[in-house]
Amino acid sequence: MTKNIKSILKTSLLALSGSFFMYSCEAEADDLGAQFFDQTAAQGTRQSYDITAYNISNADTIRTDASRISTANIGAFREGVFGTQKVHHVSQARLSSYNPDFGTNPVVDSVVLELRPLYPADSSKVTTDENYIFPDGNVPAKKVVTTYPINVYGRDEAQITLNVHEVDEFLGAASDPVYSNRQVTTSTLLGSKKISSKVSSIKVTKDSDNTDLFTRDARLRIPLDKTFFQNKIIAKKGQSELSDAASFIRYFKGIRISTVENDGFIMQFSPAETQIVVYYKRDVTANGTTTATPATFAISLGSGNAKFSQIEFDRSGTPSQAVSENLSDNVQSGDPLLYAQGMGGPSLGVRIPASTVAQLRELFKTKQINILSAKVRLFSDPTWSEAFEKPSGFVASPYDPNLRKMNLSEFLKDLSAFTPLNSQFKLVQGYDLTKTSAYYELTITQTLKDVIEKSETIGDIALSVGTYEINASTGNYVGPSATTRAYTPHRILLVGSDGSSRRSQLQIIYSSKKL
Structure with a gap:
């Protein structure tokens, strides 16, 4: 699908001004790349490529010491x-x-x-007893009980x-x-x-002068x-x-x-x-x-x-049992379904095939393409129940399938590239998370640009249920190893490399000079 590049640039400028995520379910161009081409002599093309998506067993184990469980x-x-x-x-x-x-x-x-x-402090139910008698001294009082959903x-x-x-x-x-x-x-x-799953605070005040007789926090x-x-x-x-x-x-x-x-x-x-x-x-x-x-x-x-x-x-008799016990990644063929679970459960891996990289490098050589947007899209499997809250996001880490090791000491370069442009940038963004049509997008625009334009290598990426922790004072990410993985109980079933229309894909928007 081809669009005039001015439309893409307009979207990028809106993103830069703070509307980065206010687009529809169709992914638009990212901020990066807009400065690399002439608006009067370029066209934008949207193209999808298959990727290899596979399950990663974490042996149901994760670090959960004091440095990892702020919650x-x-x-x-x-x-x-x-x-x-x-x-x-x-x-x-x-x-x-x-x-x-x-x-x-x-x-x-x-x-x-x-x-x-x-608990959410703005979600409460208040019960008031105006005729309460405080037992210590039989004092006429008012008792207020505020109940919150945990x-x-x-x-x-x-x-x-x-x-x-x-x-x-x-x-x-x-x-x-x-x-x-x-x-x-x-x-x-x-x-x-x-x-x-509820907790209450209590406050008792004396009727005569409204002084506190008893308080108990939630x-x-x-x-x-x-x-x-x-x-x-x-x-x-x-x-x-x-x-x-x-x-x-x-x-x-x-x-x-x-x-x-x-x-x-x-x-x-x-x-x-x-x-x-x-x-x-x-x-x-x-x-x-x-x-x-x-x-x-x-x-x-x-x-x-x-x-x-x-x-x-205890996964006995469940579809995820084989995944948790399998200590060899299906990095060549991928898996039809992806089981992602927080708190030490399985992660998922994504690999951009060498053939796809070769095609894009050839386009760069022959048509001088510039990558405007590159996102890995992962769909929720429609059988996953809407009753279970879906993860709000994923942590993305470089992954070596041969060593079965995630690199938790580095951010993906896209996080560093986009965050200065928009402080609300999320490396992995979820959409329609209350529906069976939910999906997630992992931004790898800068990563893929460097692979195509600078001949850098691209490794596998592991996605784990959780998000990066943010310093409340600065608003910045604490660090690549500071995540919510150890205390995020969410899980989800995603579509992997199964050949269906909802299969995991790399979706790219690129420009090319007119000949």
Whole structure:
């Protein structure tokens, strides 16, 4: 299909001014290349080429240590294509202060593990009780309960049971690399609670003067064994176990939060804001009177602690079982279906055939073509259920199929080439993601230009479910290894090299000088 190049240039200029992604489902020219040709003596041609698309098994393993899980997951979800995926959380614990003084005759009342799940703050349901009586003093009050839907993947109407166990082995340093298949020994069951996919905050205000009587942030609270913490923490006052961090993390080595069920939902939470709160009373004497006075002590599971996600898979009897077990890529023939799953599940590889490169180089030689736009288009398989939220994007990495290794230390050059032109540029963009006609486009314009015009080599590219993390202060990408892959639970079935009209393709728009 041929278009006048002025139309393509117009699209490029719109993209440069901030409308880069406001085009229709038909891909338009990218900003790169527009400066390389004479508008009065060029034509634009759209051409599609077959590519080789294949599955990459990651052996259901991924790095999930503290440097990789700025967001973490807990839960379990099962569906018919990818089977069961379960994720548990393991973390060290640190005292809020060392050599703590719990006071005289400290006795634990209760202990809770607090998790802050992620939720959309603008989606809430508020329930107000204007006739509430606050039990401490029978004070007339107003009680406001605000309920939020937790960010979950799976069956949001389900419930899951979370168990908390004591860890029995030293977890190392926070900087140590840890993979998702690491196992740890546990012993004492510290607590258990069944949770739903909702979380609530509570605020109680006195009717007489509207002052706060009670507030509780939106947190999941799992009750823990108070006798255990009485003996493990409170009774150790003044002893070496509580004297410093190095001693404590070898004494109380940490906890494991695990999921009992094999199906339900996978919940996102903030590991940096996880803590254990010990509520206790201590004797305080004033004016000759001794009173049991409430106090609290926090044990942090957040910053500075070694922590990681344990991820389990059961693909028995599912279509993806063979993919996860196959450790040789079909780089020559490709695969008819592509199974892409986050949190260590399979990735997919794309290869531009040598014959396609040869054709384009010949066009460059004979017709002086300039690549305006080059995108790899990948369609969702129509059998993939619309009920499951599709991935918002993919991480693209250079891939060596011989070594079966992704290069996580480099961005594709297109990310560096386009981002300065448009800060909203996405290397992989999804379209119609709520429909069965969903598809993704990987931009490789600069990569292909250099292959054709500079005779550079083009290697395979691995696409993994997830996105690049962005520095909230600068708006820039943190780095090629800083991604959401370790905590993105999404998955999708895509069409590979199957010969259908929805097969994976390279779509190019190029210009050529008139003869």
